[in-house]
Amino acid sequence: MLNDRLEALGDNPFYRLATLLAGSQPRANETPLMMSAGEPQHAPPALLAETVARNAHLWGKYPGNEGSPEFRRAVAAWLGRRYALPEGMIDPDRQVLPLSGTKEGLYMLAQVAVPAEKNGRRPTVLLPNPYYHVYSAAAVMSGAEPVFLSATAETGFLPDLDAIPEEALERCAVFYLCSPANPQGALAGIDYLKRLIGLARQYDFLLVADECYAEIYDGAPPAGALEAAAALGGSTDHVVVMHSLSKRSSAPGIRCGFVAGCPDLIRLFARLRSYGGPSVPMPLLAAATALWEEETHVTENRALYRQKFDVAERVLGKRYSFYRPPGGFFLWLDVGDGEEATRRLWSEAAIKVVPGGYVAKPDADGRNIGKPYIRVALVHDAETVEAGLGRMVRTLG
Numbered sequence: 001m002l003n004d005r006l007e008a009l010g011d012n013p014f015y016r017l018a019t020l021l022a023g024s025q026p027r028a029n030e031t032p033l034m035m036s037a038g039e040p041q042h043a044p045p046a047l048l049a050e051t052v053a054r055n056a057h058l059w060g061k062y063p064g065n066e067g068s069p070e071f072r073r074a075v076a077a078w079l080g081r082r083y084a085l086p087e088g089m090i091d092p093d094r095q096v097l098p099l100s101g102t103k104e105g106l107y108m109l110a111q112v113a114v115p116a117e118k119n120g121r122r123p124t125v126l127l128p129n130p131y132y133h134v135y136s137a138a139a140v141m142s143g144a145e146p147v148f149l150s151a152t153a154e155t156g157f158l159p160d161l162d163a164i165p166e167e168a169l170e171r172c173a174v175f176y177l178c179s180p181a182n183p184q185g186a187l188a189g190i191d192y193l194k195r196l197i198g199l200a201r202q203y204d205f206l207l208v209a210d211e212c213y214a215e216i217y218d219g220a221p222p223a224g225a226l227e228a229a230a231a232l233g234g235s236t237d238h239v240v241v242m243h244s245l246s247k248r249s250s251a252p253g254i255r256c257g258f259v260a261g262c263p264d265l266i267r268l269f270a271r272l273r274s275y276g277g278p279s280v281p282m283p284l285l286a287a288a289t290a291l292w293e294e295e296t297h298v299t300e301n302r303a304l305y306r307q308k309f310d311v312a313e314r315v316l317g318k319r320y321s322f323y324r325p326p327g328g329f330f331l332w333l334d335v336g337d338g339e340e341a342t343r344r345l346w347s348e349a350a351i352k353v354v355p356g357g358y359v360a361k362p363d364a365d366g367r368n369i370g371k372p373y374i375r376v377a378l379v380h381d382a383e384t385v386e387a388g389l390g391r392m393v394r395t396l397g
């Protein structure tokens, strides 16, 4: 292995899942059902393909890093509407960049935001536990020490901000927050976000608010970090947010999201990306622009997820400590032993899920808080989800 950091990082959860299930066959006579990846299977709106086709003449152009002015304006306007931001709070030309999906943005941003040393010591990157695996990769590959903050049922499935060691805050370069949270669906409220921004400014770290599930929610729309920044006076200092069309518009294949917020950070990030960043092809950027300007398909999409949570409530009842997640589209189910349940669900019911222990790290006591859980993605249509959950109940009891 050439890179010892990569060696330390190990395999991502999906590689580990493939290893776990290698050699075991899915139950014969059942159609395999992938409830493992968070890959939305609803049809994206026709607007997407139509706009790509209309912009086919742009395939012959290299896209710029900064995207088009139309894209940046559409994003800034959407942020303004979605979070009721004061007029002009987000300058489209200084505070928005397109991403080839938020995954690469979340990963690459750490290369800008993590210095070699902070206050003469090794920087930390703070992240929730369980976590989206890209945060830990960003931390490790940037040379920081990842500090996993337990987000359990007892803490409302969000990191307890009062429990973070002072020493970790002093060394903190980046804090990844996921709200709505993958995998638990928890939402950070406005006070939580304001408090976290306060800490970011006090301890001089960057808050990266991963809000890619912001449009998939059950009740009221989740608060956002820019909304909290507005409530604190309107500065985006020490704050960026990331959003994606993968979940909002059921278009994971378009590979398009954005980062918005702190102008100094956006400027440096644009500089880094001018060397090695992927840029979004122009016909796709045109489609993305049209999608950020359109809300009907988002409302319809959200309604489909609500139907599926109705299905889950009906089929699962109180099994596996089921609760209806307020955001996102995962079920986080306590099945006792997540790995064992995953193995059985594949071989006995042809359902693929993710063991919770693969998206969590052992805490200070050596206990992996994800171990009892499985993560189940409700990304298919309601009928398929109903059949899948029915198979799950028949298998696990």
Ligand SMILES: Cc1ncc(COP(=O)(O)O)c(C=O)c1O
Binding pocket: 038, 100, 101, 102, 103, 104, 106, 132, 178, 182, 210, 212, 243, 244, 245, 246, 252, 255, 256, 257
């Ligand atoms: C929490 C979280 N953040 C970011 C992403 C990346 O999404 P994309 O790169 O499609 O925007 C995902 C994808 O599943 C995710 O679950």
